Amino acid sequence: MKKRILATVISAAFVLGVAGCGSSSQSTPAAGAGSETAEASSEESADSAVAGAREEAAKDEVTIKVGANITPHAEILREAQPLLKDKGINLEIVELEDSITPNTGVIEGSLDANYFQHVPYLEQFNEENGSDLVSIGAIHYEPFGIYGGRTKDLKELPDGALVAVPNNVTNEARALLLLAQEGLLALKDDAGIEATIGDIVDNPKNIEFKELAPEQLVQALPDVDIAVINGNYAIEGGLHVSQALAVEANDGLAAKTYGNIIATSLDKKDDPALATLVEVLQGSEIKAFIEGKYDGAVVPLN
DSSP: OHHHHHHHHHHHHHHHHHHHHHHHHHHHHHHHHHHHHHHHHHHHHHHHHHHHHHHHHHHHOEEEEEEEOIIIIIHHHHHHHHHHHTTTEEEEEEEOOSSSHHHHHHHHTSOSEEEEEEHHHHHHHHHHHTOOOEEEEEEEEOOOEEEESSOOOGGGOOTTOEEEEESSHHHHHHHHHHHHHTTSOEEOTTOGGGOOGGGEEEOTTOOEEEEEOGGGHHHHGGGSSEEEEOHHHHHHTTOOGGGOSEEOOTTSHHHHHOOEEEEEOGGGTTOHHHHHHHHHHTSHHHHHHHHHHHTTSSEEOO
């Protein structure tokens, strides 16, 4: 009887021992599951931290809206976008085809700045509209060119030739200076960058002038002997500076006067984001882009 009781006790102890081992072996996966959960939680926390950092960066990012003519101004601005992004500035580009709305947009506040004009045009606009827009930096220069229409060589320009020129004051003066540079007419000595047709003192070819909006000059070529065309509109019209019969000298009065600028309102002239925009546009990356893309039709000024 004692033996039977002892055997029963030993057997029970063995079963309990096996059950204990089984319980121990099952605890390992449970511990593993807890570790995986912790890892997943850690990854979620990391993702949340990254997302939070991005949100904070987005909050800190400054957005500036700049109006620009399509070629080359908007193209140059697009090249600058990633460079500005690295500096925490989101550049929105508004493409505009005329020479009025980029300025009115700044005046009305729908634009922070614009990039399409030179200082003489800006000053003329301010005078005519009672505005106080200012330049905060010159970026590039677009040489004016004389392009052939019915006449393909300036030496063969006929008497009474019809010559198309821009119809706004500052660009017409520039066209007249280029025609004078090529000996096709002579201007009063003091005419300078305010020259008008009335300042012509010698017109040996009896040139007749057709004044047109700058954006219409390329289309007018078949109907005139020659046209004096702004660099940007020549590019848009598919012309190359190498096709020009004559081009403004890069070291002349025009190059010093007609640099294309970033313009803004008086109250934003010291805006840090706009200052960074000018810094990037005057930098080496944009200079290399301009020189590589435009083949002399656009010339960086810095």
